[in-house]
Amino acid sequence: MTRRTPLKDYLWESHLFTSRAVVALVCVTLLLFAVVARLVYLQVISHEHFSTLSENNRVNIVPIPPNRGLVYDRNGVLLAQNMPSFSLELVPEQVQDMETTLAELAQMVTIDEADLQRFRIRLAQKHPFESIPLRLRLSDEEVARFAVNRHRYPGVDIQARLTRDYPLGMAVAHAVGYVGRINESELQQVDTSNYRGTNHIGKIGVERFYEGILHGEVGYQHVETNASGRVLRVLEQTSPRPGYDLYLSLDMALQNVAEEALAQRRGAVVAISPKSGEVLALVSLPTYDPNLFVNGISAAQYQELQNSPNQPLFNRALNGQYPPGSTIKPLVGLAGLEYQEVTPDNSTFCPGWYSLPGSQHRFRDWKRGGHGHTDLRTAIIRSCDVYFYNLSLTLGIDRIHKYLSHFGLGTRTGIDLPGEPTGLLPSREWKRATRRQAWFPGETLIAGIGQGYNLTTPLQLALATATLANRGAIMRPQMLHASRMPGSDTTTAQQPVVAGQVPVASPANWDTVIGAMQDVVHSPRGTAHAISQGMTYHMAGKTGTAQVFGIAQDAKYEAEEIEERLRDHALFVGFAPLEDPQIAVAVIVENGGHGGSVAAPVAKAIIDRYMADKAPAL
Amino acid sequence: MSAYQDLRWGDRRLRRGPWVRGLHLDLPLLAGLLLLAAVGLIVLYSASGADMGRISGQVIRLAIGFTALFILAQVPPHYYALWTPWLYGLGLILLLTVLILGDVGKGAQRWLDLGVVRFQPSELMKVAVPMMIAWYVAEHPLPPARKALLLATLMIVMPTLLIAKQPDLGTALLVASSGIFVLLLAGVSWRLVMGVIAALGALTPLLWHFLRDYQRQRVLTFLNPEQDPLGAGYHIIQSKIAIGSGGLYGKGWLNGSQAHLDFLPERSTDFIFAVLAEEFGLIGILLLLALYLFIIVRGLYIASQAQNSFNRLLAGSLVLTFFVYVFVNIGMVTGLLPVVGVPLPLISYGGTSLVTMMAAFGILMSIHTHRKLLSS
Numbered sequence: 001m002t003r004r005t006p007l008k009d010y011l012w013e014s015h016l017f018t019s020r021a022v023v024a025l026v027c028v029t030l031l032l033f034a035v036v037a038r039l040v041y042l043q044v045i046s047h048e049h050f051s052t053l054s055e056n057n058r059v060n061i062v063p064i065p066p067n068r069g070l071v072y073d074r075n076g077v078l079l080a081q082n083m084p085s086f087s088l089e090l091v092p093e094q095v096q097d098m099e100t101t102l103a104e105l106a107q108m109v110t111i112d113e114a115d116l117q118r119f120r121i122r123l124a125q126k127h128p129f130e131s132i133p134l135r136l137r138l139s140d141e142e143v144a145r146f147a148v149n150r151h152r153y154p155g156v157d158i159q160a161r162l163t164r165d166y167p168l169g170m171a172v173a174h175a176v177g178y179v180g181r182i183n184e185s186e187l188q189q190v191d192t193s194n195y196r197g198t199n200h201i202g203k204i205g206v207e208r209f210y211e212g213i214l215h216g217e218v219g220y221q222h223v224e225t226n227a228s229g230r231v232l233r234v235l236e237q238t239s240p241r242p243g244y245d246l247y248l249s250l251d252m253a254l255q256n257v258a259e260e261a262l263a264q265r266r267g268a269v270v271a272i273s274p275k276s277g278e279v280l281a282l283v284s285l286p287t288y289d290p291n292l293f294v295n296g297i298s299a300a301q302y303q304e305l306q307n308s309p310n311q312p313l314f315n316r317a318l319n320g321q322y323p324p325g326s327t328i329k330p331l332v333g334l335a336g337l338e339y340q341e342v343t344p345d346n347s348t349f350c351p352g353w354y355s356l357p358g359s360q361h362r363f364r365d366w367k368r369g370g371h372g373h374t375d376l377r378t379a380i381i382r383s384c385d386v387y388f389y390n391l392s393l394t395l396g397i398d399r400i401h402k403y404l405s406h407f408g409l410g411t412r413t414g415i416d417l418p419g420e421p422t423g424l425l426p427s428r429e430w431k432r433a434t435r436r437q438a439w440f441p442g443e444t445l446i447a448g449i450g451q452g453y454n455l456t457t458p459l460q461l462a463l464a465t466a467t468l469a470n471r472g473a474i475m476r477p478q479m480l481h482a483s484r485m486p487g488s489d490t491t492t493a494q495q496p497v498v499a500g501q502v503p504v505a506s507p508a509n510w511d512t513v514i515g516a517m518q519d520v521v522h523s524p525r526g527t528a529h530a531i532s533q534g535m536t537y538h539m540a541g542k543t544g545t546a547q548v549f550g551i552a553q554d555a556k557y558e559a560e561e562i563e564e565r566l567r568d569h570a571l572f573v574g575f576a577p578l579e580d581p582q583i584a585v586a587v588i589v590e591n592g593g594h595g596g597s598v599a600a601p602v603a604k605a606i607i608d609r610y611m612a613d614k615a616p617a618l
Numbered sequence: 619m620s621a622y623q624d625l626r627w628g629d630r631r632l633r634r635g636p637w638v639r640g641l642h643l644d645l646p647l648l649a650g651l652l653l654l655a656a657v658g659l660i661v662l663y664s665a666s667g668a669d670m671g672r673i674s675g676q677v678i679r680l681a682i683g684f685t686a687l688f689i690l691a692q693v694p695p696h697y698y699a700l701w702t703p704w705l706y707g708l709g710l711i712l713l714l715t716v717l718i719l720g721d722v723g724k725g726a727q728r729w730l731d732l733g734v735v736r737f738q739p740s741e742l743m744k745v746a747v748p749m750m751i752a753w754y755v756a757e758h759p760l761p762p763a764r765k766a767l768l769l770a771t772l773m774i775v776m777p778t779l780l781i782a783k784q785p786d787l788g789t790a791l792l793v794a795s796s797g798i799f800v801l802l803l804a805g806v807s808w809r810l811v812m813g814v815i816a817a818l819g820a821l822t823p824l825l826w827h828f829l830r831d832y833q834r835q836r837v838l839t840f841l842n843p844e845q846d847p848l849g850a851g852y853h854i855i856q857s858k859i860a861i862g863s864g865g866l867y868g869k870g871w872l873n874g875s876q877a878h879l880d881f882l883p884e885r886s887t888d889f890i891f892a893v894l895a896e897e898f899g900l901i902g903i904l905l906l907l908a909l910y911l912f913i914i915v916r917g918l919y920i921a922s923q924a925q926n927s928f929n930r931l932l933a934g935s936l937v938l939t940f941f942v943y944v945f946v947n948i949g950m951v952t953g954l955l956p957v958v959g960v961p962l963p964l965i966s967y968g969g970t971s972l973v974t975m976m977a978a979f980g981i982l983m984s985i986h987t988h989r990k991l992l993s994s
Contacts, residue, residue: 010926013760016805017930021918024803024934028914028941032907035945038952042862043900050862057859058875227880 059235060225063197066216067486068164069243071176071206074278074481077252079176080207083165086143086158088135090119093128094155101153102134108149109135109142114298127229131159136295164200166290168252171259174315175250175282175417175479177205178290194218203293205315206248206479208418213483216243242486249278249481253613254606258283261605265598267589268316268458271606274466274581276496277475279415281585281606282459284316318415321423321455322588325544325595326383327573328404328450330468330513333376335403336391337509344512347375350386356393356441363389363445366545380516383527383543385449392448397439400448401427406502407464408474409456414499415477423460426453451547461586465573468517469540469581471510472502514540518578521600528572528600537611541574541603543595546588567591572599576607583610642691642987644920650913651687651964651979655680657906658965664872665886665893666967672886676967683976690980694988698981699753699928705742706750706773712739713780740781740789741974745981747777747793748939751800752931760927761805770801785830788946788959789971795942799935804927840956853889856881857951861895868899886967888959891951910944910963913937920986929985936978943975 042050071080088109095101102119105111115135122132138146143158150157164179166172179200182190186201190211195201196218202208219240223231258269258281271281288305297305305313314320336342352370353362365371365385371378379387392400405411410425424430426447428439446452456464459477467474476499482491504510517540520526527543546569570592575584585603592598659676666672716739751770755762762770774797782790802811826834839851860876869875874896876882885893895903917937924930940963947962949955961968963975 013805013927014922014930016760017803017927017934018922020803020805021922021934024799024938025915025918028911028938031941031945032911035948035952035954036904036907038954039861039895039900039903042858042952043865043895043903046862047865050859051865053859054863054876057856057881058879224875225879232879 057227058224060223060229060231062221062223062231064219064221064237064240065197065199066218066240067162067242068179068200068216069210069214069486070245071214072245072247073172073250073252073255074247074280075251075253076247078167079172079248079250079252081165081167082162084160085136085163085165086138086160087133088138088142088146089131089133089157089159091129091131091155091157092123092126096154098123101156105134105146105153105156108145109138111135129228129230131157133159136161137163164294169289169291170287171252171255172250173205173287173290174284174317175205175248175255175279176290177207177209178203178293179207180293181296200294204419205417206246209416210244210246210480214243214246216486217241244486245484246480247482247484247491248479249273249276249280250282250479251280251610251613254281254609255283257281257609258602258606259285261602262589265589265592266310266316267587267592267599267602268320269585269587269602269606270317270458270462271583271585271610272462272466272475272477274469274475274575274584277463277466277477277499278481278496279459279477279479280583280610282317282479284314284318284320286310286312288312315419316588316590317458318417318420319457320588321421321457322569322571323452323454323546324409324450324456324461325546325569325571326385326450327461327542327544327571327586327595328409328454328456328464329383329388330380330517330542331404331407331464332388332391332395332400332448333380333516334468334509334513335395335400336376337512338403338503338505339395339399340505341394342376342391344376347373348379348387348390350374350384352386354386354389354445356445359442361442363442376512377516377519378525380513380542381519381523381526383520388448389445392444393441395444395448397426397428397444397447400444401425406472406500407467408499409454409460409464413459413463413477415459416479420459421457423457424453424455450544458586458588461571461573461588462584465575465586466581466584467502468510468514469575469584471507472504473498474500474502514578517542517574521574527596528574530597531600531604535604535608537576537607538578539574539576539607540578541572541600543600544571544573545569545593545595546571548591564591567593570595570598572596572603574600574603574607576611582614583607641688642983643688644916644983644986647913647916647920647979647983650909650916651684651976654909654913654964655684657909660871661890661894661897661965662886662967664874664897665877665890667878668872669886672967679968679972680964683973686973687976687980687983690977691983691987693984695924695929695981695985698749698932698984699756702746702749702753706746709739709743709746710777710780712742713777715739717780717783738789738970740777740784740786740793741970743777743781743793744789744796744939744971744974745936745978747774748796748800748932748935751797752804752928752935755800755804756927756931761807762801767801767806767810770797774798785833786959787833791946791958792939792942792960796935796939799938800931803921803931803934803938836957840953853883853957854953856883857889857892858953860892861952864896864899866900868895868897868902871897873897888947888961888966889951890966891948891962894965895951906965910941914941917982920982923989924985925989933982933985936982940975940978943971 067082070078072078111134119132119134126132146158166176180203181199182195182201187195194217202211202214207214217240220238221234222236224233224235225231254271262269262283262285265285267285269281269283270279272279292301350365350371352365352368355362370386371382371384374384374387378384404425410423412420412422431437431439443452447454463477476497478494480494482493484491518538520543521528521539521541522532523529528541548566548568570589572587572595575581585606587599587602589598659673662676663673750773754770754773755766758766774794778790778794781793839854856876860874860882863876874893876896877885877893882889882892894906914937917940918934921930921933921937924933943960943963946955946958946960950957950960961971964972
C-alpha cells in the first residue's frame with residue numbers, strides 16, 4: 001500500500017474534513033430548526049389547548065352534597081331528620097397489614113361477608129389515600145369498643161356521616177316514605193351534576209314526591225390535586241344550598257290515634273280537612289321501619305317483608321283498591337235526587353231480595369227478611385240494598401257513572417304522593433273497551449251498591465266524603481302544609497287548590513242525603529248508631545261492607561265459617577262536625593266484617609281526638 | 619488563508635498566559651459547559667422538588683465530570699491514538715463479560731460490579747468506538763477505501779449489537795452514530811451514504827422483527843400516543859402538555875404544575891426538558907438551544923483546527939454525538955421521536971453518561987491545547 005506524503009495528506013484531508021464539518025453544521029442547524037418549529041407548534045400555536053389540558057390535570061372539582069331538608073308534621077313534630085351515623089373507615093395506605101387488621105376489627109365490631117365484599121370492591125377501585133367505609137351505622141357500644149383500641153390501628157378511624165333517620169319509624173312510613181341508595185335508572189332521571197356526591201334519593205312517599213325541593217343544590221370545591229389524585233389545597237368553594245324543610249299536613253296525634261284504633265288489624269285510614277284538602281292522617285297497617293331501607297336493607301330482611309302475607313310494604317291508604325260497598329249509597333241516592341228520579345218521599349218495598357223483570361235471579365239484601373217499605377232516608381240509615389237496586393236500575397249505569405265521576409271516583413285525586421292508582425268506576429265504555437262485552441242490567445244493580453267492578457282507594461273515599469261535606473267543592477288532597485326555605489325563619493304555607501265542583505241541582509237534595517248520613521250515626525236505627533254514645537258533636541257517616549268472596553245463591557253468610565282472608569272488608573266514611581265540617585274520614589279494615597261495628601269506631605276515635613284538640617280554640 | 623497561517627492564528631491563544639496554557643483548557647468551551655451545568659442545577663432544583671439529596675448528588679457528579687475533563691485535557695492526544703486499540707479491545711471484552719455475568723438493573727444487563735464502583739462498559743464504548751474508527755481510518759489515506767470501510771463498519775456493528783442486546787437501545791444508537799460520524803467526516807462518498815440509507819430503509823421491516831416487545835411498544839406509542847393514554851402513551855402526552863402549557867414565557871421557576879403535581883414522569887432525568895419548557899417557556903428553550911449550538915460550533919471549530927486526521931475525526935465525531943444526545947432527547951420529549959432513554963446533556967439528573975460526556979470534552983480540549991507549530 002502506498003502512502004501519500006504527510007504534507008499533501010494534511011492539506012487534502014483537512015480540506016475534506018472542513019467541507020464535511022460544514023455539511024454537518026448545516027445538518028445540525030436544520031435539525032435544530034425542526035426542533036424549534038416543533039416547539040413553536042406546541043408552545044405558541046397549541047398553547048391554549050395544552051394549557052386547558054394542564055388545568056384539567058391540576059384542578060379537580062369535588063362536590064359537596066347539600067343537607068337534605070327535614071320533614072315535620074303540621075305541628076312541628078320531627079318525622080325525618082339527618083343523623084350523624086358512625087362508620088368504621090380505613091385509609092389503605094396507612095394500614096400496615098390489611099388482612100390482620102380486618103380480622104382483628106371483626107373481633108370488635110360485627111362485620112359480615114357483605115360488608116367485607118363491599119369493602120374489597122372499593123379497595124380495588126379507590127386511591128390508597130382515600131377513606132373507605134368498612135361498616136356503616138355502628139352502634140354506640142361498637143364505637144366505644146373501637147375507640148379504646150384505636151391507637152393500635154393506624155389508618156382506621158370512625159367517621160361521622162349524615163344519614164337519613166326517621167325517628168318515629170313505622171308510624172309514618174307509608175306517608176313519608178324513605179330514601180335509599182340511588183340506582184342507575186334513578187340517576188338517569190335526575191340532574192346528575194346536582195347529584196354528584198349525593199348517595200341517597202327519595203324512593204317512595206313524600207321523600208320521593210318532594211325530592212326536587214328536599215334535596216337542595218350541590219356545592220363545589222375546586223381543589224388542586226396531584227397526579228395520584230391527592231388533594232393539595234382548596235382553590236375555590238361554592239357552598240351547597242340545603243333542601244327545603246317540609247311541614248306536612250299530617251297531625252301525628254291523629255295518626256297515632258288511627259293506628260291505635262286499628263289495633264293491629266290490616267287496614268287503612270285517611271283523614272282530610274274538607275276545607276283545604278289537607279291530609280290530616282294517612283295510615284296503612286301493618287307498616288314497616290323505613291330506617292331499614294336507608295343504607296340498604298339486607299336481602300333476608302327484604303324477603304321477609306316482601307313475602308309476609310300481611311304485605312306491610314303495601315300502602316293500603318294510597319294504593320289499596322277495594323270495593324267501596326255501601327259507602328257510595330249516599331252518592332247514588334244524591335244522584336237519584338239530582339236527576340229527579342226519586343223524591344225523599346218515594347218508597348220501595350224491600351222483601352229482602354230483588355229480581356230484574358223477567359229474571360229468576362234474586363239479588364239479595366244484606367238483611368234476609370228485608371226492610372219493608374223504605375224511602376231514601378231509611379235506605380241510607382239502614383243501608384237497604386233493595387232500594388238502591390231499584391234506584392240504580394232507574395238511573396242506569398251511564399248516569400251513575402257520570403254522577404259518581406264528579407266526586408273523583410275512578411280518577412286520580414292528584415295528591416302529592418307518587419304512584420296513586422285510578423281505582424275503577426265501571427261504565428259501559430269501560431266494559432266494552434276492556435272486556436269486549438256489553439253491559440248487563442244486573443251489573444248496574446251491584447254497581448249501585450258499590451260492589452261488582454267498583455274499586456276505590458281509601459284516599460278516594462275520603463276525598464269523596466270531603467266533597468260531600470263541602471257540598472260539592474272538590475279540594476285537591478295535599479300532604480304538604482308548608483315549606484321553609486333553608487336558613488330562613490319564615491314558612492310558606494301551601495295554598496289549597498280547588499280541583500273542581502260537583503254540579504248542584506238543588507241544595508235541598510244535599511241536605512236530605514247528609515241528614516240521612518247524620519241519622520246513620522245518631523238515629524237509634526242507624527247502622528253506626530253504636531258510636532254515637534257519648535259523642536259531643538254531630539257527625540254524618542255511612543257504613544260499608546265490601547264482599548271479598550262471592551256467596552252462592554241463597555247460601556248463608558256465616559262469618560265464623562269463612563276463612564278470615566275471605567271475610568268482608570269493613571268500611572266507614574264520615575265527617576264532622578255536621579254544622580261546619582272540618583274533618584272527613586275514610587276507614588277500611590280488611591276482612592274486618594261489618595263496617596258499623598269495626599270501621600266506624602276507628603273513625604270516631606280520630607274525630608274525637610280532632611274535636612278535643614280543637615275545643616280550646618273554639 | 620493557508621493552513622500554516624491558520625495554525626499561527628490559533629497558536630496565539632496558546633501564548634495567552636502561562637496559567638491558561640498550563641491548564642490545557644479551552645475557555646469558551648469550558649464557559650459554555652459550566653453555564654449549561656448551572657442551568658441544569660437550577661432546573662433540577664425545581665424538577666426534583668428541591669430535593670437537596672438529588673442536587674448534591676448532581677453537584678458531586680458534575681465535580682467528577684469536570685475533574686475527568688480536566689485530567690483528560692492534560693493528556694497529549696498522541697497518547698490517545700496510542701491507547702486506542704487497547705481501549706477498544708478492553709471495551710469489547712468488558713461488554714462480553716457484562717453480557718455473561720453482569721448485574722441486572724431495571725430489566726437490562728448493563729452494569730459491571732468492580733467492587734468499588736459499578737461501571738457500564740457501554741459508556742466506555744461511547745468514546746472508544748469513535749477513537750477506534752478514527753484511528754483505523756486515519757492510518758490510511760482519506761477518504762477510506764472500500765475494504766477499510768467494511769472493516770470499520772464491522773468495528774462499529776460489534777459493540778453496537780452487544781449493547782443493543784443488553785438491551786440499551788439509546789446507548790447502542792449513540793455508539794453506532796459516533797462511529798458513523800467518523801466515517802462521514804472521513805469523506806465517505808455521498809453516493810455510498812445514500813445507498814446505505816436506501817438499503818436500511820428497505821430493511822426496516824426486518825429490524826422490527828428483532829426489536830423487543832417493549833421497544834416495539836415504544837415505536838407504536840410514538841406513532842399514536844393517544845392509543846394508550848394511561849399506559850405507554852402517558853409519558854409523551856403529559857410531556858407535551860407540560861411543554862405546550864409553558865407557552866412563550868413559561869409558568870415561572872418552581873411553578874410548573876405538570877412537574878410539581880407529579881403528572882410528568884421521569885421529570886428530573888429523561889424528561890427534564892419538559893420541566894424547563896413548562897417553567898421557562900419558548901424563550902428559555904431558545905436560550906438553551908443557543909447554548910448547545912454554541913458548544914457544537916465551538917467543538918466543530920476545534921475539530922477543524924486539529925493537526926492530524928485522527929484528532930480531527932475524533933473531535934468531530936464527539937461533538938456530533940453530543941448533538942445527537944440533544945436532538946434525540948428533545949425529539950423524544952416533544953414527541954418528534956420515539957421514547958429512547960437518552961439524557962439531556964448536563965441538564966438531566968444522572969451519572970455515568972455525564973462523566974463520559976465530560977471526558978469527551980476533555981479529549982476535545984486536549985486536542986485543541988496540545989497543538990504544535992510545525993517546524994519548518
